[in-house]
Amino acid sequence: MTFTEKAVEGTGRFLDDRLRGAVSVRGFLRKIFPDHWSFLLGEIALYSFIILLLTGTFLTLFFQPSMTEIVYHGSYLPLRGVRMSEAYASTLNISFDVRGGLLMRQVHHWAALLFMAALMVHMLRVFFTGAYRKPREFNWLIGIVLFTLGMLEGLFGYSLPDDLLSGTGLRITEGVIQSIPVIGTYFAYFLFGGAFPGHIIIPRLYVIHVLLIPGLLLALISAHLFFMFHQKHTQMPGKGRTNANVVGAPMYPYFMAKTGAFFFFIFAVLALLSTFAQINPIWLFGPYNPSGITAGSQPDFYMGALEGALRIMWPWEWNIAGHTLAFNVFIPALVPLGIIFTGAALWPFLERWAIGDYSEHHVNDRPRNAPTRTAIGMAAITFYGVLWLEGANDVIAAQLQIPLYTLTWIARFAVILGPVIAYWVTKRICLGLQRKDAHLLAHGVETGIIRQLPSGEFVELTRPVPEQDRAALEYNRVNAPELPRTTPDGADAVPAPETRSMLGRDRVSAVRRGTEGIPVAADGHGNGHGNGHGAPAAVPGGAHPALEQDAADGADGEGHPPSH
Amino acid sequence: MSETNGSHRDEPPDEPGPEEPRGPYRVIGTPPPAQARTLLGEAEHISTEPVVRELPAGPDDPKKATGAERIVAALFLLSLLASIAFIAAYVALPVHSLDAVFRSNLALGLTMAIAFGAVAVGAVIWVKVIMPHVELVEPRKPLASTPEARAAFTQTFTEGAEASGFVKRPMLRRTLIAASAGLAIAPLVLLRDMGPLPGTSLRHTVWRKGLRLLVYGPNTPIRPADFAIPGQMITVVPDGYQDNQDALAKAATIIIKFGPGQLVPDTPRTYGTKMNWTVDNIVAYSKICTHVGCPVALYEETTHRILCPCHQSTFDATRGAAVTFGPAARPLPQLPLGVDAEGYLVATHDYYEPVGPSFWERG
Numbered sequence: 001m002t003f004t005e006k007a008v009e010g011t012g013r014f015l016d017d018r019l020r021g022a023v024s025v026r027g028f029l030r031k032i033f034p035d036h037w038s039f040l041l042g043e044i045a046l047y048s049f050i051i052l053l054l055t056g057t058f059l060t061l062f063f064q065p066s067m068t069e070i071v072y073h074g075s076y077l078p079l080r081g082v083r084m085s086e087a088y089a090s091t092l093n094i095s096f097d098v099r100g101g102l103l104m105r106q107v108h109h110w111a112a113l114l115f116m117a118a119l120m121v122h123m124l125r126v127f128f129t130g131a132y133r134k135p136r137e138f139n140w141l142i143g144i145v146l147f148t149l150g151m152l153e154g155l156f157g158y159s160l161p162d163d164l165l166s167g168t169g170l171r172i173t174e175g176v177i178q179s180i181p182v183i184g185t186y187f188a189y190f191l192f193g194g195a196f197p198g199h200i201i202i203p204r205l206y207v208i209h210v211l212l213i214p215g216l217l218l219a220l221i222s223a224h225l226f227f228m229f230h231q232k233h234t235q236m237p238g239k240g241r242t243n244a245n246v247v248g249a250p251m252y253p254y255f256m257a258k259t260g261a262f263f264f265f266i267f268a269v270l271a272l273l274s275t276f277a278q279i280n281p282i283w284l285f286g287p288y289n290p291s292g293i294t295a296g297s298q299p300d301f302y303m304g305a306l307e308g309a310l311r312i313m314w315p316w317e318w319n320i321a322g323h324t325l326a327f328n329v330f331i332p333a334l335v336p337l338g339i340i341f342t343g344a345a346l347w348p349f350l351e352r353w354a355i356g357d358y359s360e361h362h363v364n365d366r367p368r369n370a371p372t373r374t375a376i377g378m379a380a381i382t383f384y385g386v387l388w389l390e391g392a393n394d395v396i397a398a399q400l401q402i403p404l405y406t407l408t409w410i411a412r413f414a415v416i417l418g419p420v421i422a423y424w425v426t427k428r429i430c431l432g433l434q435r436k437d438a439h440l441l442a443h444g445v446e447t448g449i450i451r452q453l454p455s456g457e458f459v460e461l462t463r464p465v466p467e468q469d470r471a472a473l474e475y476n477r478v479n480a481p482e483l484p485r486t487t488p489d490g491a492d493a494v495p496a497p498e499t500r501s502m503l504g505r506d507r508v509s510a511v512r513r514g515t516e517g518i519p520v521a522a523d524g525h526g527n528g529h530g531n532g533h534g535a536p537a538a539v540p541g542g543a544h545p546a547l548e549q550d551a552a553d554g555a556d557g558e559g560h561p562p563s564h
Numbered sequence: 565m566s567e568t569n570g571s572h573r574d575e576p577p578d579e580p581g582p583e584e585p586r587g588p589y590r591v592i593g594t595p596p597p598a599q600a601r602t603l604l605g606e607a608e609h610i611s612t613e614p615v616v617r618e619l620p621a622g623p624d625d626p627k628k629a630t631g632a633e634r635i636v637a638a639l640f641l642l643s644l645l646a647s648i649a650f651i652a653a654y655v656a657l658p659v660h661s662l663d664a665v666f667r668s669n670l671a672l673g674l675t676m677a678i679a680f681g682a683v684a685v686g687a688v689i690w691v692k693v694i695m696p697h698v699e700l701v702e703p704r705k706p707l708a709s710t711p712e713a714r715a716a717f718t719q720t721f722t723e724g725a726e727a728s729g730f731v732k733r734p735m736l737r738r739t740l741i742a743a744s745a746g747l748a749i750a751p752l753v754l755l756r757d758m759g760p761l762p763g764t765s766l767r768h769t770v771w772r773k774g775l776r777l778l779v780y781g782p783n784t785p786i787r788p789a790d791f792a793i794p795g796q797m798i799t800v801v802p803d804g805y806q807d808n809q810d811a812l813a814k815a816a817t818i819i820i821k822f823g824p825g826q827l828v829p830d831t832p833r834t835y836g837t838k839m840n841w842t843v844d845n846i847v848a849y850s851k852i853c854t855h856v857g858c859p860v861a862l863y864e865e866t867t868h869r870i871l872c873p874c875h876q877s878t879f880d881a882t883r884g885a886a887v888t889f890g891p892a893a894r895p896l897p898q899l900p901l902g903v904d905a906e907g908y909l910v911a912t913h914d915y916y917e918p919v920g921p922s923f924w925e926r927g
Contacts, residue, residue: 030618032702069807075660083807099659102669103676135707168858171813172874175856175921185766185923190758195765196813196857232704246702250619254691254698261687268681275673283662290809291780291799291816291851293859295873310856310891311875317893317922326922328891329856362704394876404876405889 029252034235038125040262044118047263048111049221051270055108056210062098064090065160065206067199076283084162084287087202091161091282106274112154113279114270116302119147127344127377129364131234133357137348139231142224144345149213149220151302156209158280158300162202165280167288168297171196172310179329197290234364237475239468243362296395305384308391309336312411336387340380347376354510368437369476371430372513378426379419386415427516434518437473440465441520477520620696632693639686646678762925767918769802769815771911774904776803777819777848785908788844794823795865799851802911814919816851816859817899818870819909820881826868828883837884841900843909848899849885850919853877855892857921870896893922 001009016022033039066086072079074089075096094101123143126132132140155173159166174196177188193200232246241247249255273279285294299307309332316327351373352358367374389396390411397404444462452458465473499508623629653671658664709717725731776785780799783806791798797820805811822845830836837847849870851859858874863881869888870879877892879885885896897919902912918926 030700030702032700076662096662096665097660099654099657099668100672101659102665103672106669106673168874171858172856175858178921178923179856181924183924185762185925188923189760189762190755193759195810197809198759231707232702240701244704246704247699249698250700254695257687257691257695261684261691263684264680264687265684268677268679268684271673271677271680275670275677288809290813291801291859293861293873295862297858297874307875313891315877315887315891315893319927322927323924324922324926325924326893328893329922332891360706394873408876408890 029250031229031251031255032232032246032248033251033255034233034241034246034248036236038129039233041118041122041125043259043262044266045115045122046221046225047266048115048118048270049217050263051111051267052108052115053214055104055111056214058104059094059101059108060210062090062094062101063087063160063206065203067162067197067202079283079286082287085202087160087162088282088287091163095283103271103274106279107270109158109279110270110273110277112157113300113302114266116147116150116154116300119143119150120302123147123344124377124381127347128367128374129234129236130361130370130373131364132348133361134348134352135231135360136227136234139224139227140348141345142220142227144341146217146220146224148341149217153209153213153217154300154302156205156213159205160202160209161280161282162288163282164285164288164292164294165282165297167197167290168293169299169303170201170288171290176310176329176333179326179333181323181325181330184330197288232362234362237363237366237472239471241363241471241475243360243479246362296398298392298395301388304389304391305387306333306337306391308387308389308393308411309333311393312387312390312408312415336383340384343380351514354507355514356507356511363475363479365476366472368430368433369517371427371434371516374430375423375426379423382418382422383415386411386418390415431516431518434477438518438520441470441473474520477517618700619698622696623694624696625693629694632689636686636690636694639682639689643679643682643686646675646682650675650679762923766814766920766923766926769915769919770805770808770811771802771815771817771899771914773910773912775911776904777801777817777901777909777911778803778806780806780816787907788846788903788909789907791819791821791846791909792844794821794826794845796821797863797865797870799859799861800848800909813857814852817848818851818860818863819846819848819901820863820870821846822868822882826882830884835884835886835895837882838898838900841898841912843901843903846901846909847881848901848911849879849881849896850899850915851896852920853892854887854894854896854919855890855921860896 012022064086068086069083070086070089072082072084072089072092074080074092076092079092091105094105096102126140126143155169159170159173174188174192177191178184180187189195191201191204192198193204233248235241235247238247286292298304310329313328313332316331318325318327365373367377390408393407393411394404396402397407444464447461447463449461450458451461464470499505650672653668653675657668657671659668730737777800778784779786780801783801785803786798786800797818800817800819801812802815802817805815824845827839827842827845827847828834828836829839841847849860851861853860853872853874855872855875855877858872860870860872860877860879862871862873863869864871868881870881870885871877872890872892875891877890878888879892879896880888884898887893887895897915897917899915900912902910904910
């Protein structure tokens, strides 16, 4: 018995006698974690959150959430003698009189940006690989709530210092709240304790920022991790990876060491950013004053799309029966992100209904193999992206020397046309990539060696795709689940009765679009055809003779075409 | 790690040990106690038998691993040194001035980054080179429970519901629901005192007849003659309220001087400047944008356009601040101006319409 074993047994006996964990903890240590670079994105968000908790706790030791007006007498000379709130003065104090205070403030702010950025990219990864599918819909929904809460948490957080920029953000927030029909004015007065700015909003935002939302985030993140753990992580397609297994390295020691290293790495990156990239230098903005403003006022990046939506909107307001409907404010504030969040929340269920796929999925899709989903995702990114860029239209206009109004007009069109174009282009690209995959599978990898046949013909030598890559190329399409058939067999067949209603017709069309793809024609799996996938619509007969040739080659040859 | 390990459990599901008395028999199909106890539900695959070795004890390439060990150890030491340097920087470097703070930030941030980064890099090399490469396969069972388990659950739940009488006794059920609704709604009244009711407060500002306009900043009153160069714009605040943020949030005003004939008068057919509210071609508009309330602080003299820097609502200062571009739907309200006995600019009335962003009761 080695020393390690003895040590483990001794401690283990003590704990197991009391807690009975040998079986469950061993299962925990042996838990398999699949590996893929994109699985790190969620970890970035998690570790940013932990860093936010640590640095945020430090900041609360010094920050005064108070709007009491005082005259500043601190270290920062340009503001000495200026009247300001205690919140702003204590933020100056953290920056200039607490050793490491500026560093912690900057790490906190950078970590908030990284948290939101990582959430975004993580959500996109989950969307584009189809990792939200059954059984993981709950985690997808939790993710959307986390993102929404993160936006609020960030907005409230950067409003706390009560500098000119953050006060302007609060003013806009108040104006937006006030525009909500019927309840808006009351909501604003209750939140701000009266007319803007009042004397209570900072303490209220403070308790929401340090207690309420972090508590919710912590609970939801715990649930998110628990579900992930319980359901086991998804894996990317590859050799030996199926819906019935998890392939990867065990939690202990591999994943533990890697994820620990990753946490330290993120902390290091945030420390570097905070050392060399100044963020939110509030001493330059001065204390908040409702009649002051600076040009180029920008919110943090995750609020940019909302800001852009406000800027892009038409000046549309109605007065009806003594009441004002400020469409120009509450529509951009609620509708664009409402579409994105509601759409994202409904999407797993819509997709399931539309293509009739009710099975469990543990192997992710490659985005190209779900062209419609990928195209919709790109359309959403374009929609959000145009709004986000428009949120900085004054900066862009100044940098690129484009007239400001022209830019806004471009954005007004682009926000509608951009997503349509993005949808179409993405779909074509996905189908093109599928074609490339099908070609690779059928013909093998080009070697660049040209050989002349006795007949005088030149051919290029190819070699078969290596087994490992082959599995990844084929998986999602040859293992696609059998879907309910909603299209009749032949042109003359009578459509099923349930497909003749309006909903039925929509569903047939949805199935056709949702399962559009290029058949994998290699090595006799045959599943590429006949299960609703590889709908012929994608490859009109005769339009791609080369591809049909491929298919023919693949069908009669056993496996890969000869590499001559 | 096989899935058929039910027989290895210390408590076989259907044969309670004869020697020890137990509680109520478990319903068939529910998990055995040992399984139910595992919080994460992961124990099913774990046999309690001794397992075959799954991880190699040594690295893939012992020679490389020895070299890597030195590098990793050096990195860990570097991290320790950086931590010591961090403490030293904290103790040695003062703050209290902009330059000192930046020096301190540089030293603390850099040492902190190295302290974390060196451990991170070291650990990655450790995993990649020293730990042997393994790929294990863990079976994944369908998440759904067996039909028997579900049936048993339904039965248990139904039994509970029946025993409680919740289903059979509608009076109990309905009164409980009513009580819950009361408990949920009653505390909401506690939120009422978070703020006063808006009433008509959004319709008024502190401006009133005879209140002087103070130049914002120096807070001095201003005579039309002091403000005689066309094209100038300044911010003014009501006398006595220059430090009252709540008042300024609505009352902040801009005045602009125009040359003769530049202002376009308001007529019943076209919107324009109310000329009898101006003094010597000086016109006063609310500084609070009618979109969402940012101060409209930018003025372009050549085009007479007032621009809000937040969302680029643009107002034509010669035409009663009518909207020419952007999301704002209404002109900036105009403040009626006059001069008092000493010749200073004063308001002759409050704004005649609510300033700032729209709200439901505005009408």
